Amino acid sequence: xxxxxxxxxxxxxxxxxxxxxxxxxxxxxxxxxxxxxxxxxxxxxxxxxxxxxxxxxxxxxxxxxxxxxxxxxxxxxxxxxxxxxxxxxxxxxxxxxxxxxxxxxxxxxxxxxxxxxxxxxxxxx
Numbered sequence: 001x002x003x004x005x006x007x008x009x010x011x012x013x014x015x016x017x018x019x020x021x022x023x024x025x026x027x028x029x030x031x032x033x034x035x036x037x038x039x040x041x042x043x044x045x046x047x048x049x050x051x052x053x054x055x056x057x058x059x060x061x062x063x064x065x066x067x068x069x070x071x072x073x074x075x076x077x078x079x080x081x082x083x084x085x086x087x088x089x090x091x092x093x094x095x096x097x098x099x100x101x102x103x104x105x106x107x108x109x110x111x112x113x114x115x116x117x118x119x120x121x122x123x124x125x
Contacts, residue, residue, distance in 0.1 A: 003085055007092045008077045014099040015070040022062025029055030041107070043114045046122030050114060058110040065106065069099055 030038045033051045044054035073095055080091045118124055 001082075004077075004081055004083075004088055007088050011073050011077055011092055011095050011099075012070070014096070014103060015066045015073055018062040018066030018069065018103060020066075022059045022064075022066055024059070025055045026059030026063055029059065039110065041111065043111060043118070043122075046118070049124065050118050050122045053117060054110055054114055057113050058106060061106050061109065062103075065102055069102060073099070 025039065029052060033045050033048070034040075038051070039054045039058045041054070044050050076091065076095060080088050116125070
């Protein structure tokens with residue numbers, strides 16, 4: 001039973017991280033463009049406007065998706081309560097893979113939004 005609880009907590013890591021970091025990016029993004037923290041792509045780092053827009057957009061997206069991921073994660077983990085370690089481990093890996101895919105796929109709408117709002121040199125359209 002302790003193994004299930006441990007996996008349950010670990011599976012909540014990505015949705016909770018998306019909620020917390022998303023809120024920080026959305027409301028309190030890094031003021032200075034840097035190479036170590038924040039949403040860092042070539043398009044987002046062109047100037048302060050693209051930097052701010054990317055953080056607000058991606059942060060809001062992570063915040064929403066974090067809450068959306070949290071609900072099915074809890075639901076599916078409850079389904080595996082009391083099963084063998086192998087079943088719990090497989091469920092953990094599948095859920096973690098899907099959560100990571102959702103997290104990484106947020107790059108696509110963020111980059112599309114940046115492209116719609118700014119030209120290739122970071123000037124507003």
